[in-house]
Amino acid sequence: MSRLHELTLPVVPSQIRELRVGDMVSLTGAVTVSIGIATHQRMAEAVRGGIPLPVDLRGGAFLHLSTYVREVGDVREPLYLNPTTSTRYSAWMPDIVRGLGPRFVGGKGGLDEASATALRACGCVYLSFLGGGSPLLSRALRAVRSSHWNEYISQFRLLTLDVQALGPATVAIDVHGGNAYDSLRARAQARMPGILEGLRGARGAG
Amino acid sequence: MPIDSATIKAVTAALYERSLKAIPADTRAVLARAGERETDPTARRTFRLMLDSADTAAREGQLVCSDIGLPTYSVKVGTRVRFNGPVRQAIQDGFAELAATMNPPILKMVTHPLTHERSHAGKDVPIVSFDLIDDVDYVDIVCAPKAMGTGRWEAMEAFVYPTVEDVERYVLDVVLRAGSQPCLPIVVGVGIGGTFDHAARLAKEAVLRPHGEPQPDALLAGMEQRLLDAINQMGFGAMGTGGDCSAMAVNVAYSASHGFVPVAVCFNCWINRRTAARIHGDGRVETLYG
Numbered sequence: 001m002s003r004l005h006e007l008t009l010p011v012v013p014s015q016i017r018e019l020r021v022g023d024m025v026s027l028t029g030a031v032t033v034s035i036g037i038a039t040h041q042r043m044a045e046a047v048r049g050g051i052p053l054p055v056d057l058r059g060g061a062f063l064h065l066s067t068y069v070r071e072v073g074d075v076r077e078p079l080y081l082n083p084t085t086s087t088r089y090s091a092w093m094p095d096i097v098r099g100l101g102p103r104f105v106g107g108k109g110g111l112d113e114a115s116a117t118a119l120r121a122c123g124c125v126y127l128s129f130l131g132g133g134s135p136l137l138s139r140a141l142r143a144v145r146s147s148h149w150n151e152y153i154s155q156f157r158l159l160t161l162d163v164q165a166l167g168p169a170t171v172a173i174d175v176h177g178g179n180a181y182d183s184l185r186a187r188a189q190a191r192m193p194g195i196l197e198g199l200r201g202a203r204g205a206g
Numbered sequence: 207m208p209i210d211s212a213t214i215k216a217v218t219a220a221l222y223e224r225s226l227k228a229i230p231a232d233t234r235a236v237l238a239r240a241g242e243r244e245t246d247p248t249a250r251r252t253f254r255l256m257l258d259s260a261d262t263a264a265r266e267g268q269l270v271c272s273d274i275g276l277p278t279y280s281v282k283v284g285t286r287v288r289f290n291g292p293v294r295q296a297i298q299d300g301f302a303e304l305a306a307t308m309n310p311p312i313l314k315m316v317t318h319p320l321t322h323e324r325s326h327a328g329k330d331v332p333i334v335s336f337d338l339i340d341d342v343d344y345v346d347i348v349c350a351p352k353a354m355g356t357g358r359w360e361a362m363e364a365f366v367y368p369t370v371e372d373v374e375r376y377v378l379d380v381v382l383r384a385g386s387q388p389c390l391p392i393v394v395g396v397g398i399g400g401t402f403d404h405a406a407r408l409a410k411e412a413v414l415r416p417h418g419e420p421q422p423d424a425l426l427a428g429m430e431q432r433l434l435d436a437i438n439q440m441g442f443g444a445m446g447t448g449g450d451c452s453a454m455a456v457n458v459a460y461s462a463s464h465g466f467v468p469v470a471v472c473f474n475c476w477i478n479r480r481t482a483a484r485i486h487g488d489g490r491v492e493t494l495y496g
Contacts, residue, residue, distance in 0.1 A: 022248050022447070037322075066272045068313055079310050082272035085355055085387060108355075109387040109446060128447055130255050131355060131389035132271045132477040135262035153314050153324055155272075168255070170248055170447050180447050181386050188382060188440040195436045199374055202432045 010059025021178035026167035031061040036156025044092035047099030054148040057100040064107025076144040083129035094118035110181035126173035140166035211291030219300035221349035225479040228264040232417040233478040240451040249449025275351035277332035284342035343487030356473035359384035380471040386446025389475035397470040399463035409470035412457040
Protein backbone atom coordinates (compact mmCIF):
# COMPACT_ATOMS: atom_id res chain seq x y z
CA MET A 1 0.00 0.00 0.00
CA SER A 2 1.37 3.40 -0.92
CA ARG A 3 2.23 5.95 1.74
CA LEU A 4 2.40 9.73 1.85
CA HIS A 5 5.86 11.00 2.78
CA GLU A 6 5.84 14.64 3.88
CA LEU A 7 9.42 15.65 3.36
CA THR A 8 11.35 18.83 4.07
CA LEU A 9 14.26 19.67 1.80
CA PRO A 10 17.13 19.05 1.76
CA VAL A 11 16.84 15.33 2.42
CA VAL A 12 19.46 12.68 3.22
CA PRO A 13 20.00 9.41 1.35
CA SER A 14 18.24 7.30 3.98
CA GLN A 15 15.01 9.24 3.35
CA ILE A 16 15.27 8.54 -0.37
CA ARG A 17 15.82 4.83 0.22
CA GLU A 18 12.49 4.68 2.05
CA LEU A 19 10.62 5.72 -1.10
CA ARG A 20 9.12 3.08 -3.37
CA VAL A 21 7.31 3.33 -6.68
CA GLY A 22 3.68 4.20 -5.98
CA ASP A 23 4.40 6.11 -2.77
CA MET A 24 3.17 9.68 -2.50
CA VAL A 25 5.44 12.58 -1.62
CA SER A 26 4.93 16.19 -0.68
CA LEU A 27 7.87 18.57 -0.57
CA THR A 28 8.46 21.57 1.68
CA GLY A 29 11.39 23.95 1.35
CA ALA A 30 13.29 25.17 -1.69
CA VAL A 31 12.67 23.51 -5.06
CA THR A 32 14.35 24.57 -8.28
CA VAL A 33 12.32 24.42 -11.48
CA SER A 34 12.75 25.04 -15.19
CA ILE A 35 11.24 23.78 -18.43
CA GLY A 36 13.76 25.39 -20.77
CA ILE A 37 15.72 23.14 -23.09
CA ALA A 38 18.40 25.83 -23.32
CA THR A 39 18.43 25.89 -19.52
CA HIS A 40 19.10 22.17 -19.36
CA GLN A 41 21.83 22.41 -22.01
CA ARG A 42 23.48 25.19 -20.05
CA MET A 43 23.26 23.26 -16.78
CA ALA A 44 24.79 20.15 -18.35
CA GLU A 45 27.56 22.19 -20.00
CA ALA A 46 28.32 23.82 -16.65
CA VAL A 47 28.64 20.39 -15.05
CA ARG A 48 30.93 19.14 -17.80
CA GLY A 49 33.02 22.29 -17.67
CA GLY A 50 33.24 22.37 -13.89
CA ILE A 51 31.52 25.75 -13.78
CA PRO A 52 29.51 26.39 -10.60
CA LEU A 53 25.79 27.03 -10.95
CA PRO A 54 24.07 29.95 -9.23
CA VAL A 55 21.93 27.50 -7.20
CA ASP A 56 22.85 24.53 -5.02
CA LEU A 57 20.73 21.48 -5.84
CA ARG A 58 22.45 19.05 -3.45
CA GLY A 59 19.87 17.17 -1.42
CA GLY A 60 17.12 19.17 -3.06
CA ALA A 61 14.72 19.00 -5.96
CA PHE A 62 15.04 19.97 -9.62
CA LEU A 63 11.64 19.71 -11.24
CA HIS A 64 10.09 20.13 -14.69
CA LEU A 65 7.39 22.48 -13.50
CA SER A 66 6.23 25.32 -15.69
CA THR A 67 5.90 28.42 -13.53
CA TYR A 68 4.44 31.87 -14.01
CA VAL A 69 6.12 34.58 -11.97
CA ARG A 70 4.52 38.02 -11.88
CA GLU A 71 7.07 40.82 -11.63
CA VAL A 72 6.11 44.20 -10.25
CA GLY A 73 9.20 46.33 -9.81
CA ASP A 74 11.67 44.21 -7.85
CA VAL A 75 8.96 41.99 -6.41
CA ARG A 76 8.53 38.53 -7.88
CA GLU A 77 5.34 36.66 -7.09
CA PRO A 78 4.85 33.05 -8.21
CA LEU A 79 1.27 32.70 -9.43
CA TYR A 80 0.99 29.08 -10.53
CA LEU A 81 2.91 26.02 -11.62
CA ASN A 82 2.26 22.72 -13.34
CA PRO A 83 4.34 19.79 -14.65
CA THR A 84 5.47 19.25 -18.19
CA THR A 85 6.73 16.22 -20.12
CA SER A 86 10.19 15.32 -18.83
CA THR A 87 11.43 13.05 -21.61
CA ARG A 88 12.46 15.96 -23.80
CA TYR A 89 15.18 16.76 -21.26
CA SER A 90 16.53 13.21 -21.10
CA ALA A 91 19.69 14.08 -23.03
CA TRP A 92 20.90 16.39 -20.24
CA MET A 93 19.44 14.80 -17.12
CA PRO A 94 22.26 12.28 -16.49
CA ASP A 95 24.80 15.11 -16.28
CA ILE A 96 22.48 17.21 -14.13
CA VAL A 97 21.74 14.34 -11.75
CA ARG A 98 25.33 13.13 -11.50
CA GLY A 99 26.91 16.56 -11.34
CA LEU A 100 24.50 18.56 -9.21
CA GLY A 101 23.24 16.02 -6.70
CA PRO A 102 19.48 16.58 -6.49
CA ARG A 103 17.54 13.93 -4.56
CA PHE A 104 14.35 14.59 -6.49
CA VAL A 105 13.65 15.21 -10.13
CA GLY A 106 10.19 15.12 -11.61
CA GLY A 107 7.52 16.35 -13.93
CA LYS A 108 5.38 13.90 -15.84
CA GLY A 109 5.97 10.91 -18.10
CA GLY A 110 9.37 9.84 -16.75
CA LEU A 111 12.85 9.88 -18.27
CA ASP A 112 14.88 7.63 -20.54
CA GLU A 113 16.96 4.64 -19.46
CA ALA A 114 20.26 6.55 -19.24
CA SER A 115 18.62 9.06 -16.92
CA ALA A 116 17.00 6.32 -14.84
CA THR A 117 20.40 4.67 -14.48
CA ALA A 118 21.87 7.96 -13.28
CA LEU A 119 19.02 8.35 -10.81
CA ARG A 120 19.65 4.93 -9.28
CA ALA A 121 23.41 5.47 -9.17
CA CYS A 122 23.06 8.84 -7.44
CA GLY A 123 20.23 8.11 -5.02
CA CYS A 124 17.64 10.31 -6.69
CA VAL A 125 13.96 9.56 -7.38
CA TYR A 126 11.61 10.73 -10.12
CA LEU A 127 8.27 12.19 -9.07
CA SER A 128 5.16 12.22 -11.27
CA PHE A 129 3.06 15.34 -10.70
CA LEU A 130 -0.54 15.64 -11.84
CA GLY A 131 -0.71 17.18 -15.31
CA GLY A 132 -3.65 19.54 -15.25
CA GLY A 133 -3.12 19.87 -11.53
CA SER A 134 -2.20 23.53 -11.49
CA PRO A 135 -4.91 24.68 -9.02
CA LEU A 136 -3.85 22.05 -6.48
CA LEU A 137 -0.10 22.24 -6.92
CA SER A 138 -0.05 26.04 -6.90
CA ARG A 139 -1.42 26.09 -3.33
CA ALA A 140 2.11 25.18 -2.23
CA LEU A 141 3.68 28.34 -3.61
CA ARG A 142 5.06 30.72 -1.00
CA ALA A 143 7.76 32.86 -2.60
CA VAL A 144 10.50 33.13 -5.19
CA ARG A 145 13.75 32.46 -3.39
CA SER A 146 15.92 33.24 -6.40
CA SER A 147 15.63 33.69 -10.14
CA HIS A 148 18.64 33.22 -12.39
CA TRP A 149 19.25 33.34 -16.12
CA ASN A 150 16.53 35.95 -16.36
CA GLU A 151 17.26 36.59 -20.00
CA TYR A 152 14.97 33.60 -20.63
CA ILE A 153 11.17 33.77 -20.55
CA SER A 154 9.52 33.06 -17.18
CA GLN A 155 9.18 29.30 -17.40
CA PHE A 156 12.68 28.77 -18.83
CA ARG A 157 14.55 30.53 -16.02
CA LEU A 158 16.44 28.75 -13.29
CA LEU A 159 13.94 29.49 -10.60
CA THR A 160 14.09 28.48 -6.96
CA LEU A 161 10.78 28.57 -5.14
CA ASP A 162 9.81 28.28 -1.49
CA VAL A 163 7.01 25.73 -1.31
CA GLN A 164 4.89 24.30 1.47
CA ALA A 165 3.69 20.71 0.93
CA LEU A 166 4.10 20.69 -2.86
CA GLY A 167 2.21 17.65 -4.12
CA PRO A 168 1.10 15.04 -3.66
CA ALA A 169 3.36 13.57 -6.31
CA THR A 170 3.78 9.87 -7.06
CA VAL A 171 7.18 8.18 -6.89
CA ALA A 172 7.52 6.74 -10.39
CA ILE A 173 11.25 5.84 -10.48
CA ASP A 174 12.86 4.83 -7.19
CA VAL A 175 16.43 3.95 -6.18
CA HIS A 176 15.69 0.24 -5.81
CA GLY A 177 15.27 -0.44 -9.52
CA GLY A 178 11.56 0.35 -9.55
CA ASN A 179 10.46 2.20 -12.67
CA ALA A 180 6.71 2.50 -13.19
CA TYR A 181 7.09 3.59 -16.80
CA ASP A 182 9.40 0.75 -17.86
CA SER A 183 7.36 -1.89 -16.10
CA LEU A 184 4.06 -0.58 -17.46
CA ARG A 185 5.42 -0.42 -21.00
CA ALA A 186 6.84 -3.94 -20.73
CA ARG A 187 3.55 -5.19 -19.30
CA ALA A 188 1.54 -3.50 -22.07
CA GLN A 189 3.83 -4.97 -24.74
CA ALA A 190 3.52 -8.40 -23.18
CA ARG A 191 -0.26 -8.04 -23.19
CA MET A 192 -0.44 -7.02 -26.85
CA PRO A 193 -0.66 -10.52 -28.38
CA GLY A 194 -3.60 -11.30 -26.10
CA ILE A 195 -5.21 -7.92 -26.79
CA LEU A 196 -4.91 -8.46 -30.55
CA GLU A 197 -6.31 -11.98 -30.20
CA GLY A 198 -9.22 -10.53 -28.25
CA LEU A 199 -9.84 -7.98 -31.01
CA ARG A 200 -9.95 -10.76 -33.60
CA GLY A 201 -12.46 -12.65 -31.49
CA ALA A 202 -14.59 -9.53 -30.93
CA ARG A 203 -14.63 -8.76 -34.67
CA GLY A 204 -15.73 -12.31 -35.34
CA ALA A 205 -18.46 -12.07 -32.71
CA GLY A 206 -19.61 -8.68 -34.02
CA MET B 207 -28.81 40.95 -39.79
CA PRO B 208 -25.08 40.45 -40.37
CA ILE B 209 -22.75 39.04 -37.73
CA ASP B 210 -20.24 41.68 -36.77
CA SER B 211 -16.55 41.26 -36.08
CA ALA B 212 -16.92 42.37 -32.46
CA THR B 213 -19.16 39.37 -31.76
CA ILE B 214 -16.71 36.97 -33.41
CA LYS B 215 -13.86 38.50 -31.42
CA ALA B 216 -15.69 38.31 -28.08
CA VAL B 217 -17.06 34.80 -28.60
CA THR B 218 -13.79 33.24 -29.74
CA ALA B 219 -11.83 34.84 -26.90
CA ALA B 220 -14.43 33.67 -24.37
CA LEU B 221 -14.33 30.13 -25.78
CA TYR B 222 -10.57 30.02 -25.34
CA GLU B 223 -10.65 31.34 -21.78
CA ARG B 224 -13.42 28.93 -20.80
CA SER B 225 -11.51 26.00 -22.26
CA LEU B 226 -8.57 26.83 -19.98
CA LYS B 227 -10.47 27.30 -16.73
CA ALA B 228 -12.74 24.27 -16.61
CA ILE B 229 -13.13 20.82 -18.10
CA PRO B 230 -16.24 19.89 -20.11
CA ALA B 231 -19.13 18.61 -17.98
CA ASP B 232 -19.37 15.36 -19.94
CA THR B 233 -15.66 14.74 -19.42
CA ARG B 234 -15.97 15.33 -15.69
CA ALA B 235 -18.74 12.73 -15.53
CA VAL B 236 -16.63 10.17 -17.41
CA LEU B 237 -13.66 10.76 -15.10
CA ALA B 238 -15.86 10.45 -12.02
CA ARG B 239 -17.25 7.11 -13.23
CA ALA B 240 -13.76 5.87 -14.12
CA GLY B 241 -12.53 6.82 -10.66
CA GLU B 242 -15.36 4.89 -9.01
CA ARG B 243 -14.59 1.76 -11.04
CA GLU B 244 -10.81 2.01 -10.74
CA THR B 245 -9.13 -0.87 -8.88
CA ASP B 246 -5.60 0.57 -8.69
CA PRO B 247 -5.26 2.64 -5.49
CA THR B 248 -2.78 5.15 -6.98
CA ALA B 249 -4.96 5.70 -10.03
CA ARG B 250 -8.06 6.03 -7.85
CA ARG B 251 -6.35 8.76 -5.88
CA THR B 252 -5.20 10.40 -9.12
CA PHE B 253 -8.80 10.52 -10.37
CA ARG B 254 -9.84 12.24 -7.14
CA LEU B 255 -7.07 14.79 -7.59
CA MET B 256 -8.14 15.39 -11.20
CA LEU B 257 -11.72 16.15 -10.19
CA ASP B 258 -10.53 18.36 -7.34
CA SER B 259 -8.21 20.24 -9.70
CA ALA B 260 -10.89 20.75 -12.34
CA ASP B 261 -13.51 21.82 -9.79
CA THR B 262 -11.10 24.23 -8.08
CA ALA B 263 -10.16 25.79 -11.41
CA ALA B 264 -13.82 26.31 -12.33
CA ARG B 265 -14.73 27.67 -8.90
CA GLU B 266 -11.77 30.03 -8.58
CA GLY B 267 -11.20 31.01 -12.19
CA GLN B 268 -7.79 29.36 -12.32
CA LEU B 269 -6.07 27.54 -15.15
CA VAL B 270 -6.49 23.76 -15.01
CA CYS B 271 -3.16 23.38 -16.81
CA SER B 272 -0.48 26.03 -17.04
CA ASP B 273 0.29 24.92 -20.60
CA ILE B 274 -2.38 26.84 -22.41
CA GLY B 275 -1.38 25.26 -25.70
CA LEU B 276 -1.68 26.53 -29.21
CA PRO B 277 -5.06 28.15 -29.84
CA THR B 278 -7.01 26.38 -32.57
CA TYR B 279 -10.48 27.10 -33.88
CA SER B 280 -12.75 25.23 -36.24
CA VAL B 281 -15.29 27.57 -37.83
CA LYS B 282 -18.25 26.26 -39.81
CA VAL B 283 -20.11 29.00 -41.60
CA GLY B 284 -23.74 28.71 -42.62
CA THR B 285 -24.19 29.74 -46.21
CA ARG B 286 -27.04 32.10 -45.29
CA VAL B 287 -24.88 34.06 -42.86
CA ARG B 288 -23.66 37.53 -43.70
CA PHE B 289 -20.69 39.24 -42.05
CA ASN B 290 -20.12 42.95 -41.82
CA GLY B 291 -16.41 42.80 -41.11
CA PRO B 292 -13.36 40.53 -41.02
CA VAL B 293 -13.64 37.10 -39.41
CA ARG B 294 -10.11 35.68 -39.32
CA GLN B 295 -8.74 39.01 -38.09
CA ALA B 296 -11.43 39.18 -35.40
CA ILE B 297 -10.30 35.79 -34.07
CA GLN B 298 -6.68 36.96 -34.04
CA ASP B 299 -7.64 40.18 -32.29
CA GLY B 300 -9.66 38.30 -29.68
CA PHE B 301 -6.75 36.02 -28.87
CA ALA B 302 -4.27 38.92 -28.75
CA GLU B 303 -6.48 40.87 -26.37
CA LEU B 304 -7.02 37.84 -24.16
CA ALA B 305 -3.30 37.06 -24.06
CA ALA B 306 -2.63 40.64 -22.95
CA THR B 307 -5.33 40.88 -20.30
CA MET B 308 -6.23 37.44 -18.96
CA ASN B 309 -6.29 36.81 -15.25
CA PRO B 310 -4.27 34.87 -14.33
CA PRO B 311 -1.78 35.89 -16.99
CA ILE B 312 -0.72 33.17 -19.41
CA LEU B 313 2.72 31.87 -20.30
CA LYS B 314 4.19 32.29 -23.76
CA MET B 315 3.49 29.02 -25.52
CA VAL B 316 3.33 30.00 -29.22
CA THR B 317 6.65 28.74 -30.56
CA HIS B 318 8.47 29.36 -33.85
CA PRO B 319 8.90 25.83 -35.25
CA LEU B 320 12.54 26.30 -36.23
CA THR B 321 14.04 28.98 -33.97
CA HIS B 322 11.89 27.93 -30.97
CA GLU B 323 11.38 31.57 -30.09
CA ARG B 324 8.30 31.93 -27.89
CA SER B 325 5.60 34.50 -27.88
CA HIS B 326 1.88 35.04 -27.42
CA ALA B 327 1.57 35.46 -31.18
CA GLY B 328 3.00 33.87 -34.29
CA LYS B 329 2.50 33.21 -37.97
CA ASP B 330 -0.98 31.76 -38.67
CA VAL B 331 -1.87 31.76 -34.95
CA PRO B 332 -4.56 31.10 -33.89
CA ILE B 333 -4.78 28.11 -36.21
CA VAL B 334 -8.22 28.43 -37.81
CA SER B 335 -9.96 26.05 -40.19
CA PHE B 336 -13.09 26.99 -42.09
CA ASP B 337 -15.88 24.91 -43.53
CA LEU B 338 -19.40 25.52 -44.81
CA ILE B 339 -22.83 24.33 -43.68
CA ASP B 340 -25.42 24.63 -46.43
CA ASP B 341 -28.65 26.59 -45.95
CA VAL B 342 -28.34 27.68 -42.31
CA ASP B 343 -27.91 31.14 -40.85
CA TYR B 344 -25.49 30.45 -38.03
CA VAL B 345 -21.78 29.98 -37.45
CA ASP B 346 -20.48 27.12 -35.29
CA ILE B 347 -17.12 27.72 -33.63
CA VAL B 348 -15.12 25.11 -31.73
CA CYS B 349 -12.07 26.09 -29.72
CA ALA B 350 -9.62 23.31 -28.85
CA PRO B 351 -6.22 24.51 -27.58
CA LYS B 352 -3.55 21.95 -28.33
CA ALA B 353 -0.38 21.31 -26.34
CA MET B 354 2.64 19.07 -26.60
CA GLY B 355 1.62 16.53 -23.95
CA THR B 356 -0.62 14.77 -26.43
CA GLY B 357 0.30 16.58 -29.66
CA ARG B 358 3.73 15.02 -29.99
CA TRP B 359 2.31 11.48 -30.03
CA GLU B 360 -0.26 11.91 -32.76
CA ALA B 361 0.49 10.07 -35.98
CA MET B 362 -0.64 9.26 -39.46
CA GLU B 363 0.12 6.54 -41.96
CA ALA B 364 -1.06 5.75 -45.45
CA PHE B 365 -2.22 2.17 -46.00
CA VAL B 366 -3.10 0.35 -49.21
CA TYR B 367 -6.42 -1.52 -49.11
CA PRO B 368 -6.22 -1.98 -45.31
CA THR B 369 -8.39 -4.41 -43.42
CA VAL B 370 -10.25 -3.38 -40.29
CA GLU B 371 -7.64 -5.37 -38.41
CA ASP B 372 -4.81 -3.35 -40.01
CA VAL B 373 -6.42 -0.10 -38.93
CA GLU B 374 -7.18 -1.27 -35.40
CA ARG B 375 -3.66 -2.57 -34.98
CA TYR B 376 -2.22 0.76 -36.13
CA VAL B 377 -4.34 2.72 -33.66
CA LEU B 378 -3.12 0.48 -30.85
CA ASP B 379 0.50 0.88 -32.01
CA VAL B 380 0.18 4.67 -31.82
CA VAL B 381 -1.35 4.49 -28.35
CA LEU B 382 1.33 2.03 -27.20
CA ARG B 383 4.06 4.33 -28.49
CA ALA B 384 2.62 7.20 -26.45
CA GLY B 385 2.42 4.93 -23.40
CA SER B 386 2.50 6.87 -20.15
CA GLN B 387 3.54 10.16 -21.75
CA PRO B 388 0.25 11.97 -22.38
CA CYS B 389 -1.85 12.95 -19.38
CA LEU B 390 -4.04 9.84 -19.33
CA PRO B 391 -6.87 8.93 -19.64
CA ILE B 392 -7.02 10.25 -23.17
CA VAL B 393 -9.71 10.60 -25.80
CA VAL B 394 -8.58 9.02 -29.07
CA GLY B 395 -9.75 10.39 -32.41
CA VAL B 396 -9.27 8.27 -35.52
CA GLY B 397 -9.72 9.55 -39.06
CA ILE B 398 -9.79 6.99 -41.84
CA GLY B 399 -9.72 7.72 -45.54
CA GLY B 400 -10.10 10.77 -47.71
CA THR B 401 -6.74 12.35 -48.42
CA PHE B 402 -3.73 13.06 -46.20
CA ASP B 403 -5.01 16.44 -45.00
CA HIS B 404 -8.60 15.27 -44.77
CA ALA B 405 -7.84 12.23 -42.60
CA ALA B 406 -6.12 14.50 -40.06
CA ARG B 407 -9.14 16.73 -40.00
CA LEU B 408 -11.47 13.76 -39.55
CA ALA B 409 -9.40 12.58 -36.61
CA LYS B 410 -9.51 16.03 -35.02
CA GLU B 411 -13.26 16.31 -35.45
CA ALA B 412 -13.67 12.81 -34.04
CA VAL B 413 -11.64 13.57 -30.92
CA LEU B 414 -13.89 16.55 -30.18
CA ARG B 415 -17.12 14.56 -30.33
CA PRO B 416 -19.08 14.90 -27.06
CA HIS B 417 -19.19 11.81 -24.86
CA GLY B 418 -22.26 9.69 -25.38
CA GLU B 419 -23.11 11.11 -28.79
CA PRO B 420 -24.18 7.99 -30.67
CA GLN B 421 -22.07 6.58 -33.48
CA PRO B 422 -24.67 5.77 -36.16
CA ASP B 423 -22.36 3.63 -38.30
CA ALA B 424 -22.38 0.06 -36.98
CA LEU B 425 -18.95 -0.75 -38.42
CA LEU B 426 -17.38 2.27 -36.73
CA ALA B 427 -19.31 1.72 -33.49
CA GLY B 428 -17.84 -1.77 -33.29
CA MET B 429 -14.33 -0.43 -33.86
CA GLU B 430 -14.79 2.22 -31.20
CA GLN B 431 -15.88 -0.25 -28.53
CA ARG B 432 -13.22 -2.82 -29.40
CA LEU B 433 -10.44 -0.25 -29.44
CA LEU B 434 -11.54 1.32 -26.17
CA ASP B 435 -11.58 -2.08 -24.47
CA ALA B 436 -8.19 -2.93 -25.97
CA ILE B 437 -6.54 0.33 -24.89
CA ASN B 438 -7.86 -0.04 -21.38
CA GLN B 439 -6.34 -3.51 -21.20
CA MET B 440 -2.89 -1.99 -21.76
CA GLY B 441 -2.76 -0.85 -18.14
CA PHE B 442 -1.07 2.57 -18.37
CA GLY B 443 -3.79 4.16 -16.22
CA ALA B 444 -4.43 7.66 -14.95
CA MET B 445 -1.35 9.87 -15.41
CA GLY B 446 0.46 6.81 -16.77
CA THR B 447 1.40 5.32 -13.41
CA GLY B 448 -0.76 2.22 -13.85
CA GLY B 449 -4.49 1.56 -13.74
CA ASP B 450 -7.61 0.33 -15.46
CA CYS B 451 -8.53 3.43 -17.47
CA SER B 452 -6.08 4.72 -20.09
CA ALA B 453 -8.71 6.09 -22.47
CA MET B 454 -12.09 7.70 -21.90
CA ALA B 455 -13.31 7.17 -25.45
CA VAL B 456 -12.26 6.18 -28.96
CA ASN B 457 -14.09 8.12 -31.66
CA VAL B 458 -13.74 7.05 -35.28
CA ALA B 459 -14.74 8.89 -38.45
CA TYR B 460 -14.21 7.99 -42.08
CA SER B 461 -14.52 9.42 -45.56
CA ALA B 462 -14.52 7.56 -48.83
CA SER B 463 -11.02 7.03 -50.09
CA HIS B 464 -9.01 5.40 -52.86
CA GLY B 465 -6.77 2.35 -52.89
CA PHE B 466 -4.56 4.32 -50.53
CA VAL B 467 -6.14 4.97 -47.15
CA PRO B 468 -4.57 7.48 -44.79
CA VAL B 469 -5.27 6.75 -41.13
CA ALA B 470 -4.76 9.57 -38.62
CA VAL B 471 -4.76 9.16 -34.86
CA CYS B 472 -4.98 12.11 -32.50
CA PHE B 473 -5.43 12.50 -28.76
CA ASN B 474 -6.88 14.82 -26.18
CA CYS B 475 -5.57 14.58 -22.63
CA TRP B 476 -7.79 14.10 -19.56
CA ILE B 477 -8.73 17.78 -19.33
CA ASN B 478 -10.10 17.39 -22.87
CA ARG B 479 -10.09 21.08 -23.73
CA ARG B 480 -12.88 21.87 -26.12
CA THR B 481 -15.56 24.52 -26.06
CA ALA B 482 -18.08 25.40 -28.73
CA ALA B 483 -20.62 28.11 -29.47
CA ARG B 484 -23.12 28.93 -32.18
CA ILE B 485 -23.55 32.52 -33.34
CA HIS B 486 -26.95 32.92 -34.95
CA GLY B 487 -27.63 35.29 -37.80
CA ASP B 488 -29.71 37.44 -35.47
CA GLY B 489 -26.76 37.89 -33.12
CA ARG B 490 -27.78 35.39 -30.45
CA VAL B 491 -24.90 33.37 -29.01
CA GLU B 492 -25.59 29.82 -27.88
CA THR B 493 -23.21 27.58 -25.95
CA LEU B 494 -22.97 24.19 -27.65
CA TYR B 495 -20.66 22.39 -25.23
CA GLY B 496 -17.73 22.79 -22.90
